[in-house]
Amino acid sequence: MIRDASGMLNAYSGDGAVDEMTETLIRRRQSLLGPAYRLFYERPIHMVRGEGPWLFDASGERYLDAYNNVVSVGHCHPHIVDAIARQAAVLNTHTRYLGDSILDYAERILATMPDALGNIMFTCTGSEANDLALRVARHCTDRKGVIVTQLAYHGVTQAVSEVSPSLGFGGERPPHVRTIAAPDTYRLEGDIAELLAAQTRQAVAELEAAGYGVAALMCDTIFSSDGVFTTRGLLSGAAAAVQAAGGLYIADEVQAGFGRTGENMWGFARHGVTPDIVTMGKPMGNGHPVAAAIMRPELLAQFGERARYFNTFGGNTVSCAAAAATLDVIEQEGLPANADKVGAYFRQRLQTLMTRHDCIGDVRGAGLFLGLELVSARDGKIPNATLASRVVNGMRDKRILISTTGIHGNVLKIRPPLIWQQEHVDMFVDSLDSLLKDLAR
Amino acid sequence: MIRDASGMLNAYSGDGAVDEMTETLIRRRQSLLGPAYRLFYERPIHMVRGEGPWLFDASGERYLDAYNNVVSVGHCHPHIVDAIARQAAVLNTHTRYLGDSILDYAERILATMPDALGNIMFTCTGSEANDLALRVARHCTDRKGVIVTQLAYHGVTQAVSEVSPSLGFGGERPPHVRTIAAPDTYRLEGDIAELLAAQTRQAVAELEAAGYGVAALMCDTIFSSDGVFTTRGLLSGAAAAVQAAGGLYIADEVQAGFGRTGENMWGFARHGVTPDIVTMGKPMGNGHPVAAAIMRPELLAQFGERARYFNTFGGNTVSCAAAAATLDVIEQEGLPANADKVGAYFRQRLQTLMTRHDCIGDVRGAGLFLGLELVSARDGKIPNATLASRVVNGMRDKRILISTTGIHGNVLKIRPPLIWQQEHVDMFVDSLDSLLKDLAR
Numbered sequence: 004m005i006r007d008a009s010g011m012l013n014a015y016s017g018d019g020a021v022d023e024m025t026e027t028l029i030r031r032r033q034s035l036l037g038p039a040y041r042l043f044y045e046r047p048i049h050m051v052r053g054e055g056p057w058l059f060d061a062s063g064e065r066y067l068d069a070y071n072n073v074v075s076v077g078h079c080h081p082h083i084v085d086a087i088a089r090q091a092a093v094l095n096t097h098t099r100y101l102g103d104s105i106l107d108y109a110e111r112i113l114a115t116m117p118d119a120l121g122n123i124m125f126t127c128t129g130s131e132a133n134d135l136a137l138r139v140a141r142h143c144t145d146r147k148g149v150i151v152t153q154l155a156y157h158g159v160t161q162a163v164s165e166v167s168p169s170l171g172f173g174g175e176r177p178p179h180v181r182t183i184a185a186p187d188t189y190r191l192e193g194d195i196a197e198l199l200a201a202q203t204r205q206a207v208a209e210l211e212a213a214g215y216g217v218a219a220l221m222c223d224t225i226f227s228s229d230g231v232f233t234t235r236g237l238l239s240g241a242a243a244a245v246q247a248a249g250g251l252y253i254a255d256e257v258q259a260g261f262g263r264t265g266e267n268m269w270g271f272a273r274h275g276v277t278p279d280i281v282t283m284g285k286p287m288g289n290g291h292p293v294a295a296a297i298m299r300p301e302l303l304a305q306f307g308e309r310a311r312y313f314n315t316f317g318g319n320t321v322s323c324a325a326a327a328a329t330l331d332v333i334e335q336e337g338l339p340a341n342a343d344k345v346g347a348y349f350r351q352r353l354q355t356l357m358t359r360h361d362c363i364g365d366v367r368g369a370g371l372f373l374g375l376e377l378v379s380a381r382d383g384k385i386p387n388a389t390l391a392s393r394v395v396n397g398m399r400d401k402r403i404l405i406s407t408t409g410i411h412g413n414v415l416k417i418r419p420p421l422i423w424q425q426e427h428v429d430m431f432v433d434s435l436d437s438l439l440k441d442l443a444r
Numbered sequence: 445m446i447r448d449a450s451g452m453l454n455a456y457s458g459d460g461a462v463d464e465m466t467e468t469l470i471r472r473r474q475s476l477l478g479p480a481y482r483l484f485y486e487r488p489i490h491m492v493r494g495e496g497p498w499l500f501d502a503s504g505e506r507y508l509d510a511y512n513n514v515v516s517v518g519h520c521h522p523h524i525v526d527a528i529a530r531q532a533a534v535l536n537t538h539t540r541y542l543g544d545s546i547l548d549y550a551e552r553i554l555a556t557m558p559d560a561l562g563n564i565m566f567t568c569t570g571s572e573a574n575d576l577a578l579r580v581a582r583h584c585t586d587r588k589g590v591i592v593t594q595l596a597y598h599g600v601t602q603a604v605s606e607v608s609p610s611l612g613f614g615g616e617r618p619p620h621v622r623t624i625a626a627p628d629t630y631r632l633e634g635d636i637a638e639l640l641a642a643q644t645r646q647a648v649a650e651l652e653a654a655g656y657g658v659a660a661l662m663c664d665t666i667f668s669s670d671g672v673f674t675t676r677g678l679l680s681g682a683a684a685a686v687q688a689a690g691g692l693y694i695a696d697e698v699q700a701g702f703g704r705t706g707e708n709m710w711g712f713a714r715h716g717v718t719p720d721i722v723t724m725g726k727p728m729g730n731g732h733p734v735a736a737a738i739m740r741p742e743l744l745a746q747f748g749e750r751a752r753y754f755n756t757f758g759g760n761t762v763s764c765a766a767a768a769a770t771l772d773v774i775e776q777e778g779l780p781a782n783a784d785k786v787g788a789y790f791r792q793r794l795q796t797l798m799t800r801h802d803c804i805g806d807v808r809g810a811g812l813f814l815g816l817e818l819v820s821a822r823d824g825k826i827p828n829a830t831l832a833s834r835v836v837n838g839m840r841d842k843r844i845l846i847s848t849t850g851i852h853g854n855v856l857k858i859r860p861p862l863i864w865q866q867e868h869v870d871m872f873v874d875s876l877d878s879l880l881k882d883l884a885r
Contacts, residue, residue, distance in 0.1 A: 028542045035550040037563035037741055038748030042540055049542040053535045071537065073756060079533055088529035092520055094494045095731035096512065099483055101469045101490040109476040122478035127568040127733045128757055134601045141602075142614065159753055160575045161582075161603035170752055173583065285756055290536035292568045292733040292757035300478055307479030311611055312600055315514060315726055316569055316733035 021046050024061070043406065044399045053078025056420050056427055058404065069431055070404040072372075072418040075261055075286030076332040083289045086328035087321060095321045098125070099313070104323040111330060113297065115268045117277045121300045125318030127292040129257035129284025130158030135296050135312065136280045137162050137219065140251045143305045146216030150206045150245065153185040154410050156228040157221055157255055166221060169228045179215045181206035185229035185410055186237045189365040189376055190384055200240025207248045217250035219280075224270030225259035230409030231374025231416060233264070233367045238274040246279070251302075254278035257294070258372070261286045261329075262339030262421060265346055265370030273369060289332075291325035292316070338421040342370035345423050349373060352432045360439045362390055373417040374408070386411030390442065397438045403431055462487050465502070484847065485840045494519025497861050497868055499845065510872055511845040513813075513859040516702055516727030517773040524730045527769035528762060536762045539566070540754070545764040552771060554738065556709045558718045562741045566734065566759030570698035570725025571599030573735040576753065577721045578603050578660065580739065581692045584746045587657030591647045591686065594626040595851050597669040598662055598696055607662060610669045620656045622647035626670035626851055627678045630806040630817055631825055641681025648689045658691035660721075665711030666700040671850030672815025672857060674705070674808045679715040687720070692743075695719035698735070699813070702727045702770075703780030703862060706787055706811030714810060729766035730773075733757070779862040783811035786864050790814060793873045801880045803831060814858040815849070827852030834883055835876070842875045 021029070028049060032040065048066070052059040055077040058066045068078065076083070090104075098105060109123045126132045141147055149166045151157065156169040164170050165177045176182070183202035186195050207217045220241055226232040242252040259270030260283045271278050279302065284294035294317075306312075316322065333339070346368055353366040353375060364378035377394065379387040391413045398405055408416040419427065462470070469490060473481065489507070493500040496518040499507045509519065517524070531545075539546060550564045567573045582588055590607045592598065597610040605611050606618045617623070624643035627636050648658045661682060667673040683693040700711030701724045712719050720743065725735035735758075747753075757763065774780070787809055794807040794816060805819035818835065820828040832854045839846055849857040860868065 025542065028544065028547070031547045032542065034562075035547055035554065035564065036539075037565065037744035039565060039744055039751065039753045040539060041752070041754065042542065047542050049544075050537055051535060051543075053537060058535075058537070058541075073538070074536070079536065081533075084529070084533045087532050088525070091528050091731075092522075092525045094492060094499075095515070095520065096491055096494060096499070097514070098477075098481060100499075101466065101473065101483065101488050102492075103469065103490075106469070106472045106476055113476065121475075123476065124478065124480060128572065128755065130755070131569065131572065131601065138602050138605070159755055160572065160601040161579050162601060164579070164751075171750065173750055290532075290757075290760065290762065292760075292763070303478035303480055309612065309614055310480065310605075311482070312480045313482065314569065314571070314600055316731075319731065319733075321731065322733070 025049060045396050046399070048399070056423055064402060066402045066404050067427060067430055068404050069417050069419040070406055071420070072258060072263060073285045073290050075263065075421050076289050076329060076336070076338060077420045077422045080289060080332055082332055083325055083328040086324045087291060090321045090324035095319055097315055098318050102320060104320060104327065105318050108323050108327045108330070111327070116281065116297055119277055119299055120281060120297050122303045123295050123297045124303070124312065125322065126294045126296065126314050127316050128158070129282060129294050130160050130163055131314065131317070132257070132282040132284055132294040132296045133157045133163045133221065133255060134160045136221070136253045136282050137166070138310070139280065139298065139302050139306045140219040140253060142310060143302050144216065144218045144250060146218040146250070147179045148181065148210030148215035148217045149179065150181050150183060150203060150217065150220045152222060152226060152229050153182050154229045155221070155223060157223070178213060179210070181209055183241065186226060186232045186234070187230060188232050188234045188367070195234070196237050196240045199237060200244045203241040203244040207245065207250070217245060217248050219251040219253050220245035221253040221255055223255045223258055224274060225264060225369065225372050227258040227416065228408055230414045231367055231372065233369040233372070235273045236275055238271070239276050242274070242276040242278070251279035252276065253280045253282065255282050257282060257284040262333050262342055263370050263372050263418070265343035266339060268339060287329065288322060288325035289329045291322060293322035293326050336422065339370070342421045345425065345428060346370040346373070348425055349428045352428060356432060356436055359436065360443070362387060362439060362443070371419055371421055371423060375415040375417065377413045377415065386413035388412035391415060393442055394435070394438060397442065398434060401434045401438060403434050466490060486837050487840070489840070497864055505843060507843045507845050508868060508871055509845050510858050510860040511847055512861070513699065513704060514726045514731050516704065516862050517730050517770060517777070517779060518861045518863045521730060521773055523773055524766055524769040527765045528732060531762045531765035536760055538756055539759045543761060545761060545768065546759050549764050549768045549771070552768070557722065557738055560718060560740055561722060561738050563744045564736050564738045565744070565753065566736050566763065567755050568733040568735060568757050569599070570723060570735050571601050571604055572755065572758070573698070573723040573725055573737045574598045574604045574662065574696060575601040576737045577662070577694045577723050578607070579751070580721065580743050580747045581660040581694060583751060584743050585657065585659045585691060587659040587691070588620045589622065589651030589656035589658045590620065591622050591624060591644055591658065591661045593663060593667060593670050594623050595670045596662070596664060598664070619654060620651070622650055624682065627667060627673045627675070628671060629673050629675045629808070636675070637678050637681045640678065641685045644682040644685040648686065648691070658686060658689050660692040660694050661686035662694040662696055664696045664699055665715060666705060666810065666813050668699040668857070669849055671855045672808055672813065674810040674813070676714045677716055679712070680717050683715070683717040683719070692720035693717065694721045694723065696723050698723060698725040703774050703783055704811050704813050704859070706784035707780060709780060728770065729763060730770045732763060732766035734763035734767050777863065780811070783862045786866065786869060787811040787814070789866055790869045793869060797873060797877055800877065801884070803828060803880060803884070812860055812862055812864060816856040816858065818854045818856065827854035829853035831883065832856060835879060838879045838883065839875060842879060844872055844875050
């Protein structure tokens with residue numbers, strides 16, 4: 004069994020940890036898809052069905068999904084399934100014909116944004132939305148430099164992989180990219196927002212000195228791959244610093260958006276800033292490939308002067324139906340408020356667990372995006388990535404799905420569907436409690 | 445009415461050419477989506493329904509679709525609609541769990557490829573597939589230079605827009621990009637394949653001298669945006685030249701793939717070459733956002749050593765269901781053979797039209813991808829873009845959908861669904877005949 008640093012399965016060596024059918028699937032997969040694909044867990048799961056907060060494997064076992072933020076309103080929500088099926092049967096076409104569904108959706112989603120953000124462009128993936136945001140930022144500033152956090156992830160196109168340190172930069176940081184610290188509220192002391200602002204000013208100066216200038220600061224507003232940091236206001240100084248230098252602040256809401264962080268639809272609201280561009284993706288269509296970049300019309304006016312952009316599938320009629328239906332459910336089921344309420348209960352129960360388990364160093368969260376820091380000693384806050392990997396795999400064996408994140412690989416990343424209720428939290432916390440007891444033996 | 449060079453509507457000035465409802469939609473659209481979005485036709489169409497080869501507008505008028513290559517097996521084909529609806533109701537999840545549908549599809553599609561091309565990676569759009577192909581090519585060659593044709597289009601991410609001269613390079617050709625001629629079989633004389641090969645060798649030398657080296661030659665195998673050139677073997681020398689220089693030949697099949705060019709599933713087969721990477725998209729899921737890059741496993745082995753790639757929606761269970769159902773229809777309805785047969789009839793009827801209309805300079809095509817060159821004089825082959833724009837808009841008024849392409853903007857681009865029969869060809873040709881007569885008056 005060969006695992007990479009994040010505990011994901013890379014290649015299977017046939018050591019008998021999984022049954023024969025699973026091993027056959029893994030071997031077929033390696034042979035057909037090649038080595039760039041990773042599997043979750045030491046014993047990967049063959050999923051065949053999803054329903055609400057649950058996933059089911061090929062043998063009928065049920066798993067509590069505490070990880071998949073794409074299916075934000077629950078697996079196979081009938082309202083969205085129906086909307087996709089109905090629209091796919093009537094018309095699936097692109098934006099070079101007129102249609103009203105794209106405009107109706109645009110109005111609804113723009114109404115959730117600050118007034119200054121008045122235009123939306125549709126893509127299919129968060130990567131494409133971030134890539135477009137960078138293109139617009141570079142076009143409008145006539146500069147190339149980008150500032151991101153230490154272990155940021157913004158996607159897989161060439162341009163956004165270059166500003167995604169979590170992908171390893173292919174060995175070397177590109178010269179037009181600068182990083183600021185992950186806002187590690189657990190370990191850093193003092194005013195972290197001011198620290199980020201100071202580092203942003205320094206990065207701007209370096210990019211200017213190197214002749215690139217600063218096009219943008221791009222930040223995931225919940226710092227998912229940096230380790231999930233949820234303190235309010237962390238980005239206020241950094242965003243102001245980049246805007247003062249004539250660069251754009253791009254809020255990457257692919258992870259935090261659509262009510263996940265609780266009372267607000269968007270993570271940037273928790274930082275008290277107004278972005279120049281907001282990107283969104285994963286949960287936008289509850290699994291259907293739809294994403295978008297929302298921005299100030301002045302930027303698009305400039306971009307539109309010389310550049311053309313047509314995304315064949317972006318904003319097509321079926322994508323818009325999926326996105327509108329997802330927004331219906333978020334609104335009708337009051338999911339931001341639910342995320343807020345259930346998330347608060349979740350954090351409180353996890354904090355109670357800290358009294359029984361010394362290995363829990365910190366519990367963080369906003370709404371239903373939580374991070375739980377595992378340490379080998381609370382004194383010194385020494386990260387314990389080995390334990391984190393054991394917990395992820397141990398929870399999998401208890402049929403609860405999570406993963407790890409963070410600079411040290413020791414933070415449990417917990418992002419259940421926003422429909423979770425207290426009973427799901429209890430199931431999760433009781434299982435984690437029992438697992439940590441077992442692992443401590 | 446402000447149109448761009450290709451005859452697409454840019455901004456609507458309210459000159460009364462469209463009815464009030466249409467004008468309202470156009471104004472809402474400009475205000476919400478901004479200026480980067482373009483509409484087809486001087487009088488844009490509000491589409492509300494699709495069925496087989498037909499589209500229907502809001503007033504119930506029926507249009508013959510001779511343009512949309514995405515819905516390659518026909519609008520709203522029930523087999524694909526059912527597959528999407530069924531899978532969306534059961535499970536829509538990503539590739540970090542095991543599943544067999546992605547592997548079954550991978551086996552089927554890889555079986556249509558040369559043996560050397562043994563791995564597939566899934567994305568959501570052709571742009572993402574081409575972007576990934578470039579990432580792999582640059583990683584494996586440790587070089588940056590790319591060679592493309594004169595007016596190539598490969599997509600909208602930053603990296604692929606840089607190798608898409610048809611988007612205008614934002615003003616200036618990037619220094620790591622070189623172009624070779626569009627293989628204009630109508631105007632160029634002599635051995636065009638050898639001309640492209642010689643220009644490729646020259647471009648390789650220039651890229652090496654500039655310190656970039658050559659990572660890849662990327663070519664649309666039917667040269668859609670260059671003007672639709674369909675002579676066999678055009679790419680054989682150029683592909684060999686780049687491979688001899690240690691670069692990769694990337695066949696962009698986003699336009700030509702999946703049987704559109706007739707007897708073969710893939711356009712590169714008509715050139716007698718074996719690509720290192722093949723990319724595909726648009727018709728892969730008949731409108732559902734699914735795309736892929738197929739490549740030599742040795743390349744992915746190298747890429748996988750340092751790079752990671754995870755596309756959240758790429759190859760998800762619903763995408764695979766859509767792609768598999770589309771492939772079912774292509775196979776069961778024998779669409780490549782139909783494209784071959786109906787395409788041959790189509791070309792023959794258009795060629796007959798040449799005897800009556802001097803403005804038709806050339807008729808080209810492979811399967812159901814046709815190009816018709818409009819000239820102001822056959823002597824001198826003088827391109828007539830104004831006429832082409834008039835024909836596109838005139839055909840729209842006769843409720844037949846086409847567009848223009850090519851370096852001179854004078855080539856009618858004709859790409860109907862592969863289910864067309866002779867009756868649709870007759871309807872098209874009779875309408876064009878009558879329109880050209882009217883316009884000649």
